[in-house]
Amino acid sequence: EKQPCMPTHPQKPLIIKTGVQFTTKVRLLVKLPEVDYQLKVKTTFDKDLPPGRVNRQFFILTNNTKAMDIEDSSNGCLSVEFRHLQLKEKKYINGTKGNEGLLCVTEELHSLSFEACFVVQGLTIDLETCSLPLVVISNVCQLPGGWASVMWYNLLTDEQRNLAFFANPPRATWSQLSEVLSWQFSNFVGRGLNREQLTMLGEKLLGQQASFSDVQVSWSKFSKENIPGKPFSFWMWLESILELIKKHLLPVWNDNCIMGFVSKEMERALLKDREPGTFLLRFSESHLGGITFTWVERGDNGEVKFNSVEPYTKNRLTALPFADIIRNYKVISDGVVPENPLKFLYPDIPKDEAFSRHYNSAPNKAHPYIASTLIPISEIDQTLKRLKTTEERDVDGSDCSNASPTPSSCLSPEPPMTPGEFDMLHQQICFDMMSSP
Amino acid sequence: EKQPCMPTHPQKPLIIKTGVQFTTKVRLLVKLPEVDYQLKVKTTFDKDLPPGRVNRQFFILTNNTKAMDIEDSSNGCLSVEFRHLQLKEKKYINGTKGNEGLLCVTEELHSLSFEACFVVQGLTIDLETCSLPLVVISNVCQLPGGWASVMWYNLLTDEQRNLAFFANPPRATWSQLSEVLSWQFSNFVGRGLNREQLTMLGEKLLGQQASFSDVQVSWSKFSKENIPGKPFSFWMWLESILELIKKHLLPVWNDNCIMGFVSKEMERALLKDREPGTFLLRFSESHLGGITFTWVERGDNGEVKFNSVEPYTKNRLTALPFADIIRNYKVISDGVVPENPLKFLYPDIPKDEAFSRHYNSAPNKAHPYIASTLIPISEIDQTLKRLKTTEERDVDGSDCSNASPTPSSCLSPEPPMTPGEFDMLHQQICFDMMSSP
DNA sequence: ACAGTTTCCCGTAAATGC
């Protein structure tokens, strides 16, 4: 009869960081007869501890009681919004912490309870409801892990409050998971993933498959186990890319200039028949939050060569926006006029046509100073270069799993999923009370 | 009989930030007869408000009482160290705040009081002491202003507790002030200022003077009024340079490679007869926390030309260490092989000899990637360049005040002040209880 | 409207706990 709206971390609901304010809202969905008494609602954290007791215990530091009021907007029902709520951990509750030692903090689920009581015509009526499971973190570095939990829970169950969910988390099919992954991108950085990008992610997570859609992905493989040979899990890697886009690549990403998720085999297959100087942008698979470009060129005797620049990460992107890196990148071999090897964005868009709207218009203030830019330069020693090219296949091979099929036309640019699909997912995760029964 | 040791902000004593822990220590300087009772000390903030009442009021949030104990180290007298003290502002104490509206928060002085009471042979003895004046800030952005106050107070008075000091702050002579300024550098970034650098600072603050040492500097001119034509005060400018050195230039500064404080006239006078490609490093006077280099070259018909690069600030220095900027800086004019114009550090030290020990040894990991560096480049269009050179004098002139005297030999490298002078100043500000009477 | 000041909170580093 009453339903809570979720506390929200900016953009990431259902995650609460200790010591940081959050907001929550409850609405009464039944119409009460005209009353002139106050209907007080009390908010409690982890009101009745579930049987599988939680490890950590928290309490609401701030005022947790407030009277309902007629909602300004909409149809005039009763609601109350708690603001400036803050969570703090209880220390040394009863000697030691719980024992479910297998779960990490971001898998530990909690909930907010809301209670009210009113009397009408001699009848005492108790109202109570609670939130969807919450994850409590103490530092933003735990946010990616916490968000993985929230996604997995809401993707795979409709239960209102199964706090033991991660004791034995169900698997997701790739078709479910890929939809959520694309939604992460459309929701947080404005453009979702197309089929080719999702295929690369599927291969990365599951290896070669005849058909992906029904293959199952375990929770562990998604966000807990490290990718073989890497010191991070699949989700941590993907999340680092979301973060990179949000902070440094937003307009370029939304302009569809970043292919991003391409295997190295696919990359070569795509570039090999292209005009020399054709390049594409790809996220680093070996480092968190990095982006690189690969271009194709022809050697003296006509053989195809591929070059990839060392991935750029946030440190360098802070000093120099990515579009300007592409604009100014130069390769220098000793004593030669440096040249920008990047000519056409795959498949054949002249570089400036693709990127010029993102260039930083030169800040030519009438200084007594000579303006100066940082220019990303690769210095290539010709002898070394020849060596490198022959070894290239081997060095790269160690980084890649299996060969991927020939590209054919599968990488043609495609729009992200339809808005309708996103709305559906959005509601699944972000309980919009306005549209509830 | 008892004396407090100061609460310390890392490296900056006598400044307390609300909500951040600080530590303070009190020692009893008289030897008590053997006692077996505990001597408790209580710490109070702004215990008795001074007549000229303060605007803001604070209190100690944490436990403020602790028993004295025999000091481990040294001569075994009683002492107590309060740790994890934290200050919080009292809100709405009695309606409104005080009225001394002329002072800003960093000029508002406070103090910590320490009290203890003991009974010996039927005599009750009250002990009480207090700290030197303290500045309370709420954000680190107020630290430079607060530190200016602490310096000024301790430079110009020996009073233990004159909380109204900034109602009418005395002036400092340049000889006093310059010594403190040099000490800032030797203390916080490891190398003090030599006579030439101090002379430039004196001229900047006071204009041309026959003899600086007795000229007086007002508190306002030092840290409150903006430098004419600039949006910051003298001290804020100098402090931004200290910060820049601490974060990005430490080894280069300590290696004496940075002349830093040179007027533009002096710079030209020094460089004009030097080998083309001779350069020096100078802090920006127009922007906070910037460093630039100026080099001399000769035009086609033998005339002397000076070029200064746009100052580097922390953003770029984070992506590329300054020594590498100098190492790799290039000037490019269209279609020509780019060249590094920096050859000799003034007066005549080959660049690599001066800087090579600070170069980042190339991080050549066996990547499948082509390594890439950011290279600072200035692109000079030849036609523009010719125009620029003729206008240069005027453009620059607008930025400089009066002509400075011919350099003669006054810029010869000199060691910073003697350690003894620093020790004296250090004690003046940082009350070292060990050496007190 | 605005400037001085405080609050908020991310993100890195250090401390703590298990």
Place this chain on the structure above:
DNA sequence: TGCATTTACGGGAAACTG
């Protein structure tokens, strides 16, 4: 001892407040 987690707080930005 090492890893997981929390605490600490600088720093940028938003919010507050006379």
